[in-house]
Amino acid sequence: MDSAYTHYIAGLPHVLAAAATLFRDTEGRVLLVEPNYRAGWGLPGGTVEADAGESPREGARRETREEIGLDLPLGRLLAVDWSRSPVRPPIVMHLYDGGVLTERQLGAIRLQEAELLSWRMVPRARLADFLPGQPAARVTAALDVLDRGEGTVELVDGVLPPGMED
Template identity: 60%
Template sequence: MTTTQDFATYLAGLPRILAGAAALFRDADGNVLLVEPNYREGWALPGGTIESDDGETPRQGARRETLEEIGLDVELGRLLAVDWVYHGPEYPPLVAYLYDGGILTANDLASIRLQEEELLSWRLVPREDIPEYLSGSLGLRVLVGLDMLEEGAGTAELENGQRVG
């Protein structure tokens, strides 16, 4: 029989894995909404870390982060991709969920309010320019997400931004 102490020790010995969720928003022309964080170089999607201590789900996390970061409270669409991202032994692996944020209207875009504590700016970027703004697995994940929207169904399983399975 396993005691609570044994189980706690077992859990403490498991590998640490981070989980994040983001929303893929587009305008009527198909341009992707990106945000510019002030705490690191480069651009990102609205989204962030899932608060698992509160029992938050990936979908709830993406919606909460969207509201916090850009001031839009949007019912998210389907799950476009799940990405297992491994950067090497110095960082824990990340499971990244990507949801369809939908198409933003001119009114939606005009109502964007950036979370000043975390973001410097936002912009709409055409598909062909995504690799210039989003490097590595994030850029690949966004491109696959756009492909999934074009295909109209399903969720892509990714490893470091590359389709598998």
């Protein structure tokens, strides 16, 4: 690679990638985890290890295995969210369908104690009580996609971009 191109690539904006898995139970409740390193709750997931060649799907599965001890194949991509913040680079969030967990699978959950305090199943109507604005909107949009049997929803900061509303 020539040095001009290398310099050009090095000067491009940095964007982070993250991936998470949306699990439900037979009652439609959503699996949330409580991290010990920040306030609030979230889905099993985290930063994609792109430097190691990991894809978002691989990252979501790895994070799920590490955080809650379940190593399950992931379903389709439900949502992609361009998440902006004044304190970090943008993050492209990928949210995958983990499906409906059986009682046996729920009983097999083992928390990664180095990062997580607890887990719980939360009804859709109470998601905003546990998740901050953007993540709650992202999960709700993904649940809407599942309810409608549609493909993937594109979001910006948790909401449909202008011109994409129904």
